[in-house]
Amino acid sequence: MSLLSAPVDAVPMGRLQLSDLPRLARRHPLVITGGGLLALLIILALAAPLYAGDPVNMDPFNRLQPASAEMWFGSDNLGRDVFARTIFGARISLMVGLLSAASAAMAGLLIGIIAGFSRSFDNIVMRVMDGLMSIPTILLAIALISLTGPGIGILVVAIAIPETPAVARLVRSVVLGVRERPYVEAALCGGARLPKVLWRHILPSTVPALMVQGATVCASAILTEAGLSFLGVGVPPEIPSWGNMIANSRLYLALAPMTIFAPG
Template identity: 35%
Template structure:
């Protein structure tokens, strides 16, 4: 009897593993059928490679000044994206700026996910905590996102670390609401009720059975939130609240170049295009993931 039960359990586990593997393959196929998502993946891959290999891709020191070569136009000898008003190579600053934007985005989104997922799971699963947590979330929603980030930076001080913390706090309420909604739709299903009847602990049910079923909206949120985080970090740096000179951050580069918009427009246009492309990439990949993870989507369409 016990041997038979063990064999059945093994077959069930193997079947579940094959089902998950098939689901992953199906999701990837759906994503790759979305041409815009593929373009976005390529742009993101380029940014990641720029961030990793910045010391080798940069042709000059990104913060070293050379006033004799100030405001060189694009395609200048040795400076194919030109130089800024201090003679610093713009290509090198763009490359290192990709690293800063990516790190700030990943850190802020990760911290926001941790806080939002924990609060969302607790609010969705424990009815007694739902009202309290959601009122706190509503309080955070009362502030416009960028103003909330500015308030947090005003308290903590300027700098990229504080920018990442501010953006992560801004991300928590949205993530919490998304996760709470997913938990509410899952926790009353038959297999969850069966686990409770078998005596499984709440922690085990939440971590091993509810959280995995909430991963799809969390992944989509994280991808699209990366775009918001990068754009927000650039906006705060543009306002002087984030990266401080001479840090090669894209938003700070736009702020420094706006005074030279008519004489050297490339100082503003180049980092602006970089921000636009990366934000576009994460948004279209997020849209593609949302469609690919939708169980109602037909791969043969």
């Protein structure tokens, strides 16, 4: 039986097995190390209410105190626990980063797949993506936030929109390469519907590149959120975040350096 006459289900596809993880760990130790540190940070952030203090409780009589048994990183200019604010700020930064990365990945995946299969759609939408990529991320995010007002929800959208074009272009390039492969042409010639071909053959091919790009977008989103919060247009001031902490403590670097070093 030739490849062209083979049914769609007969075309072999690679699968990542659980037994492959030790081999991948040996071949990519930096990836495993980075993933482990990220997982540890996520666990610490999620479990913050169990061991960290109150991040918003103010004690004016204990302003800018050094590290102690009660406050591991000392206190800020309002007497708040820097360690608690750093851990709770990690929850906000990670949440904004992960949600922004997921939103950009989903939108970019949809745009990239459609652009890879539709020439007319490709010509129009990719020019729009090029235009968005020419605008600095923080500048575009500030413009979007200024139209709607601050808030975590709009912050996620404002960060995800500038990050979407890079994901869309990456997915489009993968789709353009995969759509010419024999097993995809065989599936289409065999009468398989386009949605099934996209789901079974095109989408799995985009996952590795999408995971790498998603990690990059997540890191960029965390830095963008910190920058926007530092400028006062990101997370509301009453919510602890790394950017807010640096902005509030920048004048006290010499007196209490941990107020800057901990969130930075």
